[in-house]
Amino acid sequence: MAKHVISRSSVFREKFTFGTKDVTKWFPGHMNKGMKQIEMMLKNVDCVVEVHDARIPFSGRNPNFRNALMLRPHLLVLNKVDLADMTRQDKVEELLQQQGVNSVVYTNCKEQTNTVVKKKLIPKIKDLIGSRSRYHREESLEYNLLIIGIPNVGKSSLINSLRRTHLKKGKATRVGGIAGITRSVLERIKVCEEPAMYLYDTPGILAPNVQNVEVGMKLALSAALQDHLVGVDSIADYMLYTLNKKGNYSYVKYFGLEDPTDDVLKLLAHVALKNNKAVKLRSPGSQTGYVYRPHFDAAAGIVLRAFREGKLGLVMLDDDILDSSQGR
Ligand SMILES: Nc1nc2c(ncn2[C@@H]2O[C@H](COP(=O)(O)OP(=O)(O)OP(=O)(O)O)[C@@H](O)[C@H]2O)c(=O)[nH]1
Ligand SMILES: [Mg+2]
Missing domain, CATH: 3.40.50.300 (P-loop containing nucleotide triphosphate hydrolases)
Structure with a gap:
């Protein structure tokens, strides 16, 4: 794991802000x-x-x-x-x-x-x-x-x-x-x-109501939910938040970043650039009539694949549950 001397409290989020998509109700x-x-x-x-x-x-x-x-x-x-x-x-x-x-x-x-x-x-x-x-x-x-x-x-x-x-x-x-x-x-x-x-053998069955949004995000990150239900960008953001919270900065070396970051768009733009993932957009104001911007979803797909294949280290996503039961 890459060693970085960083004061967490000043750099990283202490809490994850969950989006509006309701990941707590997915029961096809x-x-x-x-x-x-x-x-x-x-x-x-x-x-x-x-x-x-x-x-x-x-x-x-x-x-x-x-x-x-x-x-x-x-x-x-x-x-x-x-x-x-x-x-x-x-x-x-x-x-x-x-x-x-x-x-x-x-x-x-x-x-x-x-x-x-x-x-x-x-x-x-x-x-x-x-x-x-x-x-x-x-x-x-x-x-x-x-x-x-x-x-x-x-x-x-x-x-x-x-x-x-x-x-x-x-x-x-x-x-x-x-x-x-x-x-x-x-x-x-x-x-x-x-x-x-x-x-x-039986089909995978989720509870009709997943307990809360954080549980929903953990399920999404471990691929128990289909990505499109939550959005790959949100899942990648939750992954980044989780890794930083654990002090696991292996993604820095793996993706060739200079430093850890808490900004998922920065990570995704970097990964998109490195992997030639760009989208061409019409822009009448530019010389060619087009501009290129990073393909954030494609980059999020690359990032999540790396995480799910274990390339970013071993993880325990239920650390918070273990912590809260400590001493009970
Ligand atoms: N790294 C890793 N991957 C695994 C392991 N077991 C299964 N997989 C992978 O996890 C994915 C899901 O495996 P399945 O056996 O289809 O899972 P399932 O629970 O039957 O899934 P559903 O039928 O969709 O409910 C596949 O890509 C497997 O190759 C494991 O022990 N380690
Ligand atoms: Mg199966």
């Missing part, structure tokens, strides 16, 4: 249908595997899943751990436990050979299922798992990773970089032979 129709399908599936499943993004272990977990989590054994998979700053893992787990989450595993489903998926996940699921009554499913030798979570956290990737690891089989379900790839509850997908385990 397919999510409503998905939630109903999930509720109907519950009687046929032995364990609910909830996948969430390790960079936001608390923000955006859907409270409407609570029913599902209480009725069946529940495992929380914090995925994308390759992008997350887990320095405060103990605190994360303590707080999750206070919220009733007792079983957590951390995964990186981008990795080809994922040792957690290979060695820990199936035994943990087996133990969890063994710890409770399976009711009418007691006789069945097959285990059915339901995978749930908000959009784009890696639910389908986890299924593919399990299949690759345990069955040496290829992709069974579609994966993609934009929220909303899986649109409905899918067929049973076999993920393990011994014991026979099947998984139902």
Whole structure:
């Protein structure tokens, strides 16, 4: 991380001013249908595997899943751990436990050979299922798992990773970089032979009302919301605010800036210039009749891609929640 001696209070914003776009209400129709399908599936499943993004272990977990989590054994998979700053893992787990989450595993489903998926996940699921009554499913030798979570956290990737690891089989379900790839509850997908385990993939489902705008921005920054709903420029601004607040100035070196900045337009203009991203505008007053200005949205796309690929360092976006629970 680049070292810069800077007096934060005089240079950077202490608070982020949220725009007018309402990011707290984004619940497309397919999510409503998905939630109903999930509720109907519950009687046929032995364990609910909830996948969430390790960079936001608390923000955006859907409270409407609570029913599902209480009725069946529940495992929380914090995925994308390759992008997350887990320095405060103990605190994360303590707080999750206070919220009733007792079983957590951390995964990186981008990795080809994922040792957690290979060695820990199936035994943990087996133990969890063994710890409770399976009711009418007691006789069945097959285990059915339901995978749930908000959009784009890696639910389908986890299924593919399990299949690759345990069955040496290829992709069974579609994966993609934009929220909303899986649109409905899918067929049973076999993920393990011994014991026979099947998984139902489901669409990512957000709470109908995200708690507040800051949670909405964290979801947008981690790509659980589609960018156009918030605007790439606003998301890039929130990213800059967040990195500066954490004293993470790695973006300075990465984008070749001279100094850290709190001005997102300055950052975006610089990135646009470096990447030849300009828009040509009519300007009757100029000699050629045209002027060029930086393509801010294209630059914001480049900046967000770098952040989401981990090029700007590992992050924990829920630091504020960990701080506010300190000493409680
Ligand atoms: N860095 C990183 N990227 C991951 C990981 N797991 C998944 N991804 C990426 O995250 C994106 C979303 O993955 P999906 O598996 O489609 O996520 P999903 O939860 O099924 O998404 P929806 O079906 O849209 O709800 C893809 O670009 C994956 O390659 C991980 O552990 N680390
Ligand atoms: Mg999916």
